[in-house]
Amino acid sequence: xxxxxxxxxxxxxxxxxxxxxxxxxxxxxxxxxxxxxxxxxxxxxxxxxxxxxxxxxxxxxxxxxxxxxxxxxxxxxxxxxxxxxxxxxxxxxxxxxxxxxxxxxxxxxxxxxxxxxxxxxxxxxxxxxxxxxxxxxxxxxxxxxxxxxxxxxxxxxxxxxxxxxxxxxxxxxxxxxxxxxxxxxxxxxxxxxxxxxxxxxxxxxxxxxxxxxxxxxxxxxxxxxxxxxxxxxxxxxxxxxxxxxxxxxxxxxxxxxxxxxxxxxxxxxxxxxxxxxxxxxxxxxxxxxxxxxxxxxxxxxxxxxxxxxxxxxxxxxxxxxxxxxxxxxxxxxxxxxxxxxxxxxxxxxxxxxxxxxxxxxxxxxxxxxxxxxxxxxxxxxxxxxxxxxxxxxxxxxxxxxxxxxxxxxxxxxxxxxxxxxxxxxxxxxxxxxxxxxxxxxxxxxxxxxxxxxxxxxxxxxxxxxxxxxxxxxxxxxxxxxxxxxxxxxxxxxxxxxxxxxxxxxxxxxxxxxxxxxxxxxxxxxx
Ligand SMILES: Nc1ncnc2c1ncn2[C@@H]1O[C@H](COP(=O)(O)OP(=O)(O)OP(=O)(O)O)[C@@H](O)[C@H]1O
Ligand SMILES: [Mg+2]
Numbered sequence: 247x248x249x250x251x252x253x254x255x256x257x258x259x260x261x262x263x264x265x266x267x268x269x270x271x272x273x274x275x276x277x278x279x280x281x282x283x284x285x286x287x288x289x290x291x292x293x294x295x296x297x298x299x300x301x302x303x304x305x306x307x308x309x310x311x312x313x314x315x316x317x318x319x320x321x322x323x324x325x326x327x328x329x330x331x332x333x334x335x336x337x338x339x340x341x342x343x344x345x346x347x348x349x350x351x352x353x354x355x356x357x358x359x360x361x362x363x364x365x366x367x368x369x370x371x372x373x374x375x376x377x378x379x380x381x382x383x384x385x386x387x388x389x390x391x392x393x394x395x396x397x398x399x400x401x402x403x404x405x406x407x408x409x410x411x412x413x414x415x416x417x418x419x420x421x422x423x424x425x426x427x428x429x430x431x432x433x434x435x436x437x438x439x440x441x442x443x444x445x446x447x448x449x450x451x452x453x454x455x456x457x458x459x460x461x462x463x464x465x466x467x468x469x470x471x472x473x474x475x476x477x478x479x480x481x482x483x484x485x486x487x488x489x490x491x492x493x494x495x496x497x498x499x500x501x502x503x504x505x506x507x508x509x510x511x512x513x514x515x516x517x518x519x520x521x522x523x524x525x526x527x528x529x530x531x532x533x534x535x536x537x538x539x540x541x542x543x544x545x546x547x548x549x550x551x552x553x554x555x556x557x558x559x560x561x562x563x564x565x566x567x568x569x570x571x572x573x574x575x576x577x578x579x580x581x582x583x584x585x586x587x588x589x590x591x592x593x594x595x596x597x598x599x600x601x602x603x604x605x606x607x608x609x610x611x612x613x614x615x616x617x618x619x620x621x622x623x624x625x626x627x628x629x630x631x632x633x634x635x636x637x638x639x640x641x642x643x644x645x646x647x648x649x650x651x652x653x654x655x656x657x658x659x660x661x662x663x664x665x666x667x668x669x670x671x672x673x674x675x676x677x678x679x680x681x682x683x684x685x686x687x688x689x690x691x692x693x694x695x696x697x698x699x700x701x702x703x704x705x706x707x708x709x710x711x712x713x714x715x716x717x718x719x720x721x722x723x724x725x726x727x728x729x730x731x732x733x734x735x736x737x738x739x740x741x742x743x744x745x746x747x748x749x750x751x752x753x754x755x756x757x758x759x760x761x762x763x764x765x766x767x768x769x770x771x772x
Contacts, residue, residue, distance in 0.1 A: 247314055249275055249328040252377070253351025257326075262310035265357055267303040269366075271314055271324055272354070276331065276373070279323035291363040330377060342384040342391070349381040352413035364696045368659075378414035383480075385411065386421065389428040393462035401462065402432020409436055416658065419447050420480045420526055426451050430458035447484070478525050478538050484654060485523050486684075487631055487647030488516070495524050495626065496531075499582065499609050504624050505602050508588075508612045511628035514685025514724060517613035520628065521584045524611060532609070534579035542587040542723070547594035554583065569597065573604045580607040588614040595620055630682025633674075640670050648677035648687060655691035663694050672699035679706045680713070685724055689713040 247259040251272055255265065262268070270289055274280055286296035293299040304322065307315045314326045329348050336345035353374040359366075389404030405428030409417075417425065422444055429437050433455065444451055453461075498504050509517045522538060529536045539557045541550065551568040555561075560575050562568050585598070595618045602608060602622055612618065617625045631651060634643040643649060644665065652673050653665045665673055676699060680686025690713060693702045705712040714726035 247311060247326050249326055250350075251328060251330050251353055252333060252349050254356045255354050257311055257314065260311040260314065262307075264303075264306060265359060267307045269354070269357065269359070270300075270303055270322075271307060271311070271326065272328065273366075273369070274315070274322055274324045275326050275328045279321050281321055282317070282319075285322055288363055288366050288369075292361065330373075333377065334380065337380045337384055340387075342388045345384045346381065346388065349377070349384070353377045355413075368692065368695065374413045375415050378411055382408045382411045382414045383421070386424050386428070390424070390462060393428065393431055393459075396463065398431040398459060398462070400432070401428050402434040405429045405432070406434055406436050409440060416484055417443070418480045418484065419444075419449055420478070422447065422449065423451075427453075427458045427461060430455055431462050478529065478536065479522065479540075481519065481522065483658070485519065486651045486654065488520055488523065491520060491626070491628065492524060492527060495520075495611070496528060498624060498626070499528070499611065505608065506598065506610045506612065506618075506620065506622045507624045507626060508614055508617050509626050509628050510614060510617050512683070513615060514683050514727070515628050515630060516684045517615075517628055518586050519684070521586055521611055521613045525582070525584050528582060532580050532582045534581045536582040536584070538584045538586060540586045541591060544591065547591040547597060550585070550591065550597050569600070573601065576601075576605045576608055578605070578607050581605075582609045582611060585610060585612045588612050588618065589616055592616060592618065630680070631677075631684060631687070633677045633682040636674070636678070638674070640667055643670060643674050646677070648682040648684075649673055651684060651687050652677055652691050655688050656694040659692045659695045669699040672703045675699075675703045676706060679703065680727075686713055686727055689727065 247257060249268075249272055250256050250258055255268055255272065256263065257268055257271070266289065270285065273285070273288075282297060282300060286293075286300040289303070290296040290299040300322075304315060304317055311326075315322065315324045317323070329350075330353060333345055333348040336342075336348060354370055355374075357370075385404050385408035389401040389408065392404065393401035405425050408414075409425050409429070422440070426437075426440055426444065428434075429440060430451075430453070441451060495507065495509075498507050509521060511517055525536045525538050537554075537557045539550075539553050541553060544550065544553060551572045552562060555568055555572050555575075558572070558575065560572065562571055588595075588598075592614070598610065598612070598618060599620050599622065602610065617623060631647040633648045634646045644653070649665070649670075653663075656663045656665070656673075676690050677687060680690060690702050690706060693705075697705070711726070711728055714728070
């Protein structure tokens with residue numbers, strides 16, 4: 247039995263077509279084991295007895311698709327295969343051909359369930375967008391592969407398919423450039439439209455047909471091949487603002503006495519996003535390249551050298567210490583390495599110091615909720631996006647980056663969304679409530695699918711727990727403001743946690759004198 251979800255919804259190998267039980271099966275097949283109560287409320291929010299409705303659906307599944315679903319009194323799981331999972335595996339393995347064969351169309355494209363819960367709807371849309379984004383990337387890569395062999399018209403067809411792929415997220419400038427290169431090389435009729443889209447991002451393409459072909463002809467190879475910016479990861483949403491910070495970081499990294507710059511700030515403030523943008527912007531500036539090393543999922547700092555090696559495309563040999571192999575490879579190369587999300591590895595920062603010590607032309611840009619506390623380090627604390635003051639004239643308020651981000655993300659959640667004069671003051675209030683924190687703005691904006699801006703603002707006023715997401719392609723750390731807070735909390739020592747508990751009486755921030763009075767806080771602790 248296999249679930250086919252790309253381009254429709256059916257269970258191959260079973261004679262069963264009821265949509266809701268199949269959707270339930272899809273959900274647990276993709277998301278893993280789930281509580282009965284969670285599923286019941288997600289799928290039957292308006293039923294008189296949601297748990298009963300769930301039991302009925304499970305009974306149908308057991309009867310018509312025996313073995314597809316397993317459940318006990320508390321949980322439901324499924325071991326049935328799903329084309330979306332196989333597709334993602336093929337993408338990860340770099341097998342574009344197989345991935346595209348599996349991608350028969352948008353995730354659950356044909357299903358319609360009147361009266362389903364908003365969370366479930368968001369899950370379907372989020373998953374659809376995520377998978378379409380991966381399919382688009384596979385199309386772009388396939389186009390680049392055939393172009394490397396001189397088959398430019400075929401490459402342009404891949405580019406066109408990528409450009410017009412239904413359900414895919416907005417094109418990031420970096421991916422837009424890659425698609426544009428493919429279309430230019432193969433003289434696609436879609437070029438004028440793409441140029442216009444690019445203008446919306448403030449990008450003006452000026453390279454010629456020949457230059458595009460020249461660039462694509464360069465052979466593709468190992469993991470770190472491709473043009474400098476192709477080596478870097480991309481994100482599925484547009485980047486907003488931060489002009490001043492971008493200039494400051496570029497400036498700082500130019501200085502000979504600055505080899506380590508750390509971007510610090512609370513979770514969700516945009517450190518990683520900004521660092522990635524810097525990496526793209528500076529990708530041509532360093533002779534030996536700019537590399538982005540995500541460390542978020544790393545269990546221990548001792549694994550940092552092998553992560554760097556992986557990103558550099560350096561295959562480690564034998565039992566020699568990975569650190570030695572990496573430093574030998576980097577040597578005196580002029581390189582920028584972005585070490586992203588270092589905060590949980592702070593117990594061992596000597597690796598960073600040693601790396602700089604032996605690699606004289608290496609520059610490091612680190613993102614971390616806390617600074618590394620190294621002698622070589624320059625620290626740049628990052629704050630939320632610019633927020634308008636209250637009662638600013640609407641025209642001026644809408645120019646602020648926080649409001650722009652809100653409007654952009656709201657439009658993604660609901661295409662018909664417009665930031666009208668009536669909605670604007672409430673959107674401003676939301677941005678102020680989350681202090682311009684991009685993650686908070688994104689979580690809030692996703693709700694425009696169901697609520698007016700005024701209602702969203704009221705909900706946040708009530709509790710920030712309201713700011714949660716059900717999107718699949720959001721990391722656990724960023725699923726809610728609470729998750730971000732708990733992540734930061736875990737990084738504190740028990741002493742710091744105790745202090746913060748006492749300080750929580752100051753909900754609007756605190757002055758040092760008052761803190762000392764109430765909590766006995768010392769300056770190093772603060
Ligand atoms: N300037 C920006 N333009 C558009 N989106 C942004 C911007 N800054 C941040 N975001 C979005 O906000 C969310 C949080 O950003 P990011 O992951 O960079 O936070 P962070 O500070 O690295 O958090 P953490 O400490 O948890 O790693 C992401 O979805 C990111 O895409
Ligand atoms: Mg980060």
